[in-house]
Amino acid sequence: MKSKTPILLKGLPVSKGIAIGRSYLIEHGKNIIKEKYIKKEHVSRELKMLDKSIDLTIKEIEVIKEKINPSIKNNVDLFLDTHIMLVKDESFINNIKSRISEKLNSPEWAIHNEYLSIKQSFNDIDDTYIKQRIDDVNHVVKMIIKNLKLKQETAASSKKSLTDLIIVTDDLSPSDVVLAYDSNSLGIISEFGGRSSHSSILTRSLELPSTVGVKNVLSIIKNGDDIILDGEEGIVIINADDKIKAHYMQLKKKQEKNKKDLSTILNRSNVTLDKTRVEIMANLELPQELKIIKDKKADGIGLFRTEYLYVDRHDFPSETEQYEAYKKIVKNMGKLPVYFRTLDIGADKEVPENIKTGSIVRNPALGLRGIRYSLNYNNIFINQIKAILRVSNLGNVKIMLPMITTISEIHKAKELILAAKRSLVKERKKFDEDIHVGIMVEIPSCAVLANKFAKHVDFFSIGTNDLVQYTLAIDRVDDEVNYLYDPINSAVLSLLKNIINAGTKNKIPVSLCGEMAGDPNYTKLLLGLGLRSFSMHPSAIPEIKNIIINSDITMLTKISKKIINCDSNKEKMKLIEKLNCI
Numbered sequence: 111m112k113s114k115t116p117i118l119l120k121g122l123p124v125s126k127g128i129a130i131g132r133s134y135l136i137e138h139g140k141n142i143i144k145e146k147y148i149k150k151e152h153v154s155r156e157l158k159m160l161d162k163s164i165d166l167t168i169k170e171i172e173v174i175k176e177k178i179n180p181s182i183k184n185n186v187d188l189f190l191d192t193h194i195m196l197v198k199d200e201s202f203i204n205n206i207k208s209r210i211s212e213k214l215n216s217p218e219w220a221i222h223n224e225y226l227s228i229k230q231s232f233n234d235i236d237d238t239y240i241k242q243r244i245d246d247v248n249h250v251v252k253m254i255i256k257n258l259k260l261k262q263e264t265a266a267s268s269k270k271s272l273t274d275l276i277i278v279t280d281d282l283s284p285s286d287v288v289l290a291y292d293s294n295s296l297g298i299i300s301e302f303g304g305r306s307s308h309s310s311i312l313t314r315s316l317e318l319p320s321t322v323g324v325k326n327v328l329s330i331i332k333n334g335d336d337i338i339l340d341g342e343e344g345i346v347i348i349n350a351d352d353k354i355k356a357h358y359m360q361l362k363k364k365q366e367k368n369k370k371d372l373s374t375i376l377n378r379s380n381v382t383l384d385k386t387r388v389e390i391m392a393n394l395e396l397p398q399e400l401k402i403i404k405d406k407k408a409d410g411i412g413l414f415r416t417e418y419l420y421v422d423r424h425d426f427p428s429e430t431e432q433y434e435a436y437k438k439i440v441k442n443m444g445k446l447p448v449y450f451r452t453l454d455i456g457a458d459k460e461v462p463e464n465i466k467t468g469s470i471v472r473n474p475a476l477g478l479r480g481i482r483y484s485l486n487y488n489n490i491f492i493n494q495i496k497a498i499l500r501v502s503n504l505g506n507v508k509i510m511l512p513m514i515t516t517i518s519e520i521h522k523a524k525e526l527i528l529a530a531k532r533s534l535v536k537e538r539k540k541f542d543e544d545i546h547v548g549i550m551v552e553i554p555s556c557a558v559l560a561n562k563f564a565k566h567v568d569f570f571s572i573g574t575n576d577l578v579q580y581t582l583a584i585d586r587v588d589d590e591v592n593y594l595y596d597p598i599n600s601a602v603l604s605l606l607k608n609i610i611n612a613g614t615k616n617k618i619p620v621s622l623c624g625e626m627a628g629d630p631n632y633t634k635l636l637l638g639l640g641l642r643s644f645s646m647h648p649s650a651i652p653e654i655k656n657i658i659i660n661s662d663i664t665m666l667t668k669i670s671k672k673i674i675n676c677d678s679n680k681e682k683m684k685l686i687e688k689l690n691c692i
Contacts, residue, residue, distance in 0.1 A: 114349040119324050121299070123344035124310045126649075127319030128362040129297030130355065133335045134275040136286060137328055143255070146216035153211050160206065160217045163257035167197050170253065196250045202228075218255050225251045276337045280328050282309040282320075291316045291398060297339045299346055301327045304595070311575075311625060315395050315647040317402065321346060372652035376407045380655060382637070383662040389643040390655055391447070393623055397435070400442050402648040410447035410506070412645025413571065413623040414439065416494065417455060426490060432497035440505035447506040449571065449621075449645075450498045451550065452491065454480045454512040480513020480550075485522050495530040502542035510571055514549040514556050520566050523547075548618075552576035557605040560612035570613050571645070574624025578602050597626045598682060603639070603674045610640040621645050633657040634689050638670025665692050 148156055171193050196202060202224065209220035228247055272293035279286055282300035287309055290298055296319070303310060303322030313320035319341035331337065331348060338347040338358050342365075347354060380388045391412030392403040403411065419427045419435055427435075440448055484491035501507055511523050527547060534541055551557050552573030564570065574597055579585065581602050584594045596602070606622075613620030621643035626632050628646030630653050636644070637658070646654060669689045676682045 116350050116354060117330065117348040119327065119330065119346040119348070121321040121324035121327075121344045121346065122303075122305055123340075123342055124303075124305055124322050125297075125313040125318055125320035126342045126365070127297065127317065128341070128358055128365060129276050129319045129337070129339040130358060130362065131274050131276050131296045131337060133278045133299075133331050133333060133337045134272055134295075135328060135331070135333050136277055136279040137256070143218050143222040146219045147214045148210070148216050150214060153214070156210055156217050157207060159258060160210065160254075163217075163254050164197055164203065166257045167250070167253045168194055170257075171197070193250050193253075196247060197254070217258050221251055221255055221258075276339055278327055278331050278337075282307075282313075282322060287312045287316065287318065288396065288398075290318060297341060299324055299327055299331070299337075299339060301325065305625070311393075311647060312395050314628070314649055315393065315399050315402075317649040369652070372656055375656055375659065376405075376652060378655075378659060380409070380658060382658060383660065384664050386642070386663050388637070388658050389621070390651060390658070391449075391621065391623075391643070391645040392648040392651065393645055394439070397438065399648055400439065404442070406648045406651040408446075408648065408651060410449075411439070411443060412447075412449050412621050412643070413510070414448055414450050416450060416453060420453060420455070426493070429493050429497050432494060433500050436497055436501040437504060440501045440507060443505060445506055447508060449508045449510045449548075449623075451510045451512050452481070452484055452494055452498075455483060481511050481515075481519050481523060482513060484511075485519065485526075488526055491523075492526055492530045492533070495527050496534060499527075499530055499534055499541035499545065500539055502545045503540040507542065508546045508548060508569070510548050510550060510569075512550045512573070513553065513576075514551070514563070515553045516555070517563060517566055520549065520563070550576075550623075551609050552580070552624075554581050554605065557581075557609055560609045561615060564612045564616035564618055567618065569619045570609060570621070572606065572609055572620065572622040572624060574602075574606075574622060574626040577605065577624065578626075581605060596679075597624075597629075597632065598635070598673065598686065600674055600676065600682075603635075606636075606641075607639050607674060614640065619643060628654060630654060630657055631686065631690065634661055634666050634692065635670055635673060635686060637661055637663050638666030638668075638689065639674075640667075662692070 205227075206217070206220045206224050209215040209223055210217060213220075215223060225247060272290065272295045275295055276297045276299065277286060277290050277295050278299045280301045282298060282303045286298065289295075298313060298318060298320045300309075300320075300322040301324055305322070307322075310320065310322060319339050321339060321341055321344045323344075324346055327346070331346075335348050336350065338345075338350050338355065340346075340358070340361075347358075350358070380390050382388060389409045391410045392399075392406065392408040393413040393415070394400070394403065394411045395415050396418050416432075419432060436450070478486060484494075495509070498507060498509055509527065511520065514520060524547065531541065531543075546568035548567045548569035548571060549556070549563065550573045551560060551563070551570050552575070554577070556563055557577060560570070578595055578597050578599070582594060582596065582599060584591050610620050620641065622636065622641055623645035625647075626636070627644040628650030630650075633644075633654050634657065644654060644658075666689060669685055669692075673682055673685045673689070676685060
């Protein structure tokens with residue numbers, strides 16, 4: 111039998127590491143269901159197929175439930191239980207079966223028609239909450255139709271765990287990443303997405319090899335294909351021959367050895383060759399990362415993204431629920447600092463249906479997100495602040511306000527924080543009276559006037575992910591323009607230098623928690639610009655620390671200044687290369 115020819119695909123490298131295994135497809139795109147009818151004598155057979163696909167769908171959802179980490183189980187179980195209830199709903203199933211037996215619809219066409227009927231009935235309901243549940247129905251419908259289309263052997267394999275499989279999807283969602291991690295999957299390949307998207311950041315934090323932007327991947331890769339994924343180079347190889355496999359197996363061993371060698375420096379102090387102490391902290395996305403953070407011996411959590419408590423649920427987390435979740439994080443970190451970023455939703459962050467506002471969100475990146483949302487919905491903000499304040503009595507806790515555009519927003523937020531403190535005093539609940547309140551500097555208006563803003567806060571944390579996109583007017587998750595996303599654009603670097611200088615002048619700490627902090631290409635540049643506190647995805651810590659402790663900052667400052675003033679991108683890259691060789 112003639113062997114298959116290897117196929118090479120190229121995408122954007124997102125998360126380092128090599129994965130070698132079989133593929134498993136997850137498709138989020140719209141399935142085009144064509145009108146189709148069956149013969150009367152085939153009705154019994156088609157109804158049996160429907161029953162099998164329904165049983166398989168229920169088992170799949172239950173497998174996902176089992177695989178979800180206990181730390182986020184309460185959030186996810188609610189909507190998964192809703193999906194199971196829908197699949198088991200007698201009226202829903204009987205209506206589909208009637209369409210098959212009486213109207214001779216094919217199962218796919220019957221399910222699709224029933225979905226359209228339900229959708230129409232939902233549209234006639236005034237209650238917004240009920241209207242939004244059509245998304246649950248849509249998700250369930252897609253799962254059943256997918257299972258109907260699977261061949262018998264593939265359907266059997268889909269009952270298994272995703273362990274040792276490489277997930278291939280059209281549009282990578284954070285829930286895909288969590289599922290892959292909790293299921294011990296090998297890696298993720300996605301057709302769409304960018305390096306700085308929320309989901310991509312999560313793959314790096316959880317150390318899952320990943321490549322995005324692989325065009326037409328779902329039409330090329332089939333379930334069960336032999337795949338090699340190189341997350342560092344953005345390469346995907348299908349049906350690799352023995353020689354190619356041997357090469358990547360060797361490369362994988364080498365990378366694992368390098369990773370092990372780098373881990374030996376984690377016990378050393380974060381001090382440069384010229385005796386400058388540099389703080390290296392970690393960004394926390396989900397509680398699952400805590401063990402990774404502790405293993406990397408981070409100086410603290412420089413960015414705790416609290417959004418995970420708000421997504422994939424139909425209500426808001428209570429103060430008590432948030433307190434219990436935050437308490438575990440703070441106690442785990444001991445005396446090390448934990449910077450709590452208050453709720454930041456919108457743009458590339460998945461917005462729960464219960465949080466969406468306004469009739470039409472024209473551009474979520476420029477809309478009601480971050481501090482704007484919190485100031486618009488005071489009760490939600492105060493609820494979260496009270497939970498953060500309560501855990502401040504248990505450790506070294508700081509409050510970080512996102513998306514700050516004006517100084518008046520800081521004053522308004524502080525007034526609400528004061529109201530939360532008064533409420534806790536009445537309730538006789540303890541908290542740190544002197545808790546530090548700082549801001550994310552990620553909006554150009556704030557970065558330009560950093561010197562003024564610094565007089566009103568206890569610290570700065572630079573969010574380069576948004577600062578770059580807002581400064582350059584480019585959507586970092588838009589496949590058509592994300593090639594313009596450039597952290598070393600002179601305008602961006604000038605703003606970074608201005609923020610760092612403002613912090614120094616006003617004697618407040620300045621950290622950088624954007625993806626730039628975890629990119630080894632920019633570590634020496636940031637040191638040269640005066641940055642002395644980095645916060646990054648935990649997997650990047652060993653490599654960044656190795657660069658820092660082998661750097662002499664006195665030799666970096668002059669070239670860093672040249673890079674800011676350089677107009678030619680080609681020359682700028684040469685200077686960065688020169689800088690990184692020092």
